[in-house]
Amino acid sequence: MATATRRKRRTKSERSAQAAEALARAVENDSQANYQPIIDGFLARGLKAEDIKPRENVFTYPAWQAKGRQVRRGERGVKIFVRVPIDESKPADNKPATPDAKKAKQTVGRRAVVFHISQTFEIGGDDSGQPLPAAPGGDDNQAPAPRKPNAERIAAQLRRSADVLTSQIEHKLRPMTQRPTARRNWHYIQRQFEGQDMLKTQHAMHALADAWVAGTIPESLKAVRQRYAILRMVSKGVDTSGYYSARRTDEYRDNSETAQTLRRFLAGDADATRRAEEVEAAEQLTSRENELRLCSRPGFFPTPDSVIAEMLRRADIQPGNRILEPSAGMGHILRALIADPLPTIRYAMGSIDIRWCEINAECREFIGTSIDYPRCQSLSEDDVHDFLDIDPCDVGLFDRILMNPPFENGQDAEHAMNAADFLEPGGRLVAIVSEGLFYRRDRKATEFREWLDEVDGYSFKLPDNAFDGPDAVRPTKVATRIVVVEEPAE
Structure with a gap:
C-alpha cells in the first residue's frame, strides 16, 4: 500500500x-x-x-x-x-x-x-x-510627465474631510445635561474647548479648499491636508494644572513655520477671520460662564429653561410690550426672550423693548458681552444697580415683568412687591418665589401673603425638582412657585 x-x-x-x-x-x-x-x-x-x-x-x-x-x-x-x-x-x-x-x-x-x-x-x-x-x-x-496636482480633487477631499467633523462638533458643544459639579464642569469645559478646536479646523480646511480652487494656495501650504495637523496649527493649548481647572493658554500647539504660515494665510481671509473671531468669543463666554456657574454666591440660582418656558407662557407677551427683568443674573431669561421661542414673541421682536437690572458686577459684565441685541439695555445708565433703589418715575413703567429674585432672607418677597410698582395699567408680573413665603410666620412672609391677596394675584407650585433637574445651572432643592400679578387696566 x-x-x-x-x-x-x-x-x-x-x-x-x-x-x-x-x-x-x-x-x-x-x-x-x-x-x-x-x-x-x-x-x-x-x-x-x-x-x-x-x-x-x-x-x-x-x-x-x-x-x-x-x-x-x-x-x-x-x-x-x-x-x-x-x-x-x-x-x-x-x-x-x-x-x-x-x-x-x-x-x-x-x-x-x-x-x-x-x-x-x-x-x-x-x-x-x-x-x-x-x-x-x-x-x-515615451514615458509620460509627472502628474500635476488636481486642484478640484484636493479641494473636494479637504471639504469632505472637514464636513466629517460636523457631527463631532455638535456632540462636543452639546450643553451639560447632568448636575454641575467641579469634576463634571471640568470635563464639560474641556469638551467645549475640543469642539471649538474642531470648529476652527473645519473653517481652516474650507478656507484651504477655496484657495486651491482659486489658485491662490501658498506653495508652503500645498502639503497641509491632514485634519489633526491642521487642528494643532490653529488651536491653542489648554492648561489643566489647577484643581479641576481648565483654561486656554496663549501658546499655539504647533509653532512651526508651516503653522505660522497657515495662521497668516487665515488672517488674510476675511471670512476665515470672522469665523475665528466668533469661535474665540464663544470660548471666552464659555470660560466666563463656567466661572460664574461655580462661584460662591448665596441665593444665586439661574432659571432653568423648563421654568423659563412656563414663565413665558404665563406672561403672554404681545407686540409693542416693554419688558423688564429686574434680577437678570446670567441673563438666561433675557436670552430666552431674544431667542423668540414663542410665535407671539417672534412676531413682536421688532417692536418690544427689554430692560434689565443686576446688582452683581461680574454678572453685569457677562450679560454685556454675551447678549448683543440693540433693544435689550440696562435699566439704569448711572451707578445704581440695586433694583430696590430705583424709582419707577426715573425709568418708566413696563407691560411685562419677568423675574427670578434671590430667595435668601425674604429678598424674593421684597423684590416681587417692589416690581409690582413698575407695572403699566393692564401689565403683568410673573415672578418665581420660594415656597416658604406661603407658610412661614415671619414678617416678610406674612406681608407678602397679605399683599398677594390685596392685588388679587395667584400662584401655583412648580415641580419639586424644577431647580434640580438636568437643565439647572446651579441646582437647588428649594421648593418654588410662580406668582402672577396683573395691574388693573384704567
Missing part, C-alpha cells in the same frame, strides 16, 4: 512571497485582458490615454519594488481582476515530480491594485515622480 506524502506547510512569508510573485506575473501576462479597465481607471485620475501604456508603465506594488521603484505614500492605484495560475503538480517537499504524477494547473481569481509609473520613485534615487527611461523601439514608448 502506497504511503501518502505529507505536504510541508508553507510559512506566512513564503505564501505572501509566492502570492505576490504569481500576482505580478499574472498582471504582466494578462495585461491585454485588463487593458481597458486600466485605461479607464487612470483616465479618471487625470492621465492621458497615450501616456498610460499598461505593459510598460503599469505594475503592481511588488512588481515595482522588484524593478527598483517605490510607490509614493498616499497614492491610490487602480483595482483590476486577474486570474492567478496555481501549479499543483509539485509535491510539498519540493522533490521533482515523478513521470506518473498528474500535472494539474488551476487558476484562482484575485483582485490586484496597479500603479502608474508617475506614482513611483526610484529607490535610493532622487527622481521622485519621474518616469522610467523610454524603452527602445520607437517614439510610442
Whole structure:
C-alpha cells in the first residue's frame, strides 16, 4: 500500500512571497485582458490615454519594488481582476515530480491594485515622480510627465474631510445635561474647548479648499491636508494644572513655520477671520460662564429653561410690550426672550423693548458681552444697580415683568412687591418665589401673603425638582412657585 506524502506547510512569508510573485506575473501576462479597465481607471485620475501604456508603465506594488521603484505614500492605484495560475503538480517537499504524477494547473481569481509609473520613485534615487527611461523601439514608448496636482480633487477631499467633523462638533458643544459639579464642569469645559478646536479646523480646511480652487494656495501650504495637523496649527493649548481647572493658554500647539504660515494665510481671509473671531468669543463666554456657574454666591440660582418656558407662557407677551427683568443674573431669561421661542414673541421682536437690572458686577459684565441685541439695555445708565433703589418715575413703567429674585432672607418677597410698582395699567408680573413665603410666620412672609391677596394675584407650585433637574445651572432643592400679578387696566 502506497504511503501518502505529507505536504510541508508553507510559512506566512513564503505564501505572501509566492502570492505576490504569481500576482505580478499574472498582471504582466494578462495585461491585454485588463487593458481597458486600466485605461479607464487612470483616465479618471487625470492621465492621458497615450501616456498610460499598461505593459510598460503599469505594475503592481511588488512588481515595482522588484524593478527598483517605490510607490509614493498616499497614492491610490487602480483595482483590476486577474486570474492567478496555481501549479499543483509539485509535491510539498519540493522533490521533482515523478513521470506518473498528474500535472494539474488551476487558476484562482484575485483582485490586484496597479500603479502608474508617475506614482513611483526610484529607490535610493532622487527622481521622485519621474518616469522610467523610454524603452527602445520607437517614439510610442515615451514615458509620460509627472502628474500635476488636481486642484478640484484636493479641494473636494479637504471639504469632505472637514464636513466629517460636523457631527463631532455638535456632540462636543452639546450643553451639560447632568448636575454641575467641579469634576463634571471640568470635563464639560474641556469638551467645549475640543469642539471649538474642531470648529476652527473645519473653517481652516474650507478656507484651504477655496484657495486651491482659486489658485491662490501658498506653495508652503500645498502639503497641509491632514485634519489633526491642521487642528494643532490653529488651536491653542489648554492648561489643566489647577484643581479641576481648565483654561486656554496663549501658546499655539504647533509653532512651526508651516503653522505660522497657515495662521497668516487665515488672517488674510476675511471670512476665515470672522469665523475665528466668533469661535474665540464663544470660548471666552464659555470660560466666563463656567466661572460664574461655580462661584460662591448665596441665593444665586439661574432659571432653568423648563421654568423659563412656563414663565413665558404665563406672561403672554404681545407686540409693542416693554419688558423688564429686574434680577437678570446670567441673563438666561433675557436670552430666552431674544431667542423668540414663542410665535407671539417672534412676531413682536421688532417692536418690544427689554430692560434689565443686576446688582452683581461680574454678572453685569457677562450679560454685556454675551447678549448683543440693540433693544435689550440696562435699566439704569448711572451707578445704581440695586433694583430696590430705583424709582419707577426715573425709568418708566413696563407691560411685562419677568423675574427670578434671590430667595435668601425674604429678598424674593421684597423684590416681587417692589416690581409690582413698575407695572403699566393692564401689565403683568410673573415672578418665581420660594415656597416658604406661603407658610412661614415671619414678617416678610406674612406681608407678602397679605399683599398677594390685596392685588388679587395667584400662584401655583412648580415641580419639586424644577431647580434640580438636568437643565439647572446651579441646582437647588428649594421648593418654588410662580406668582402672577396683573395691574388693573384704567
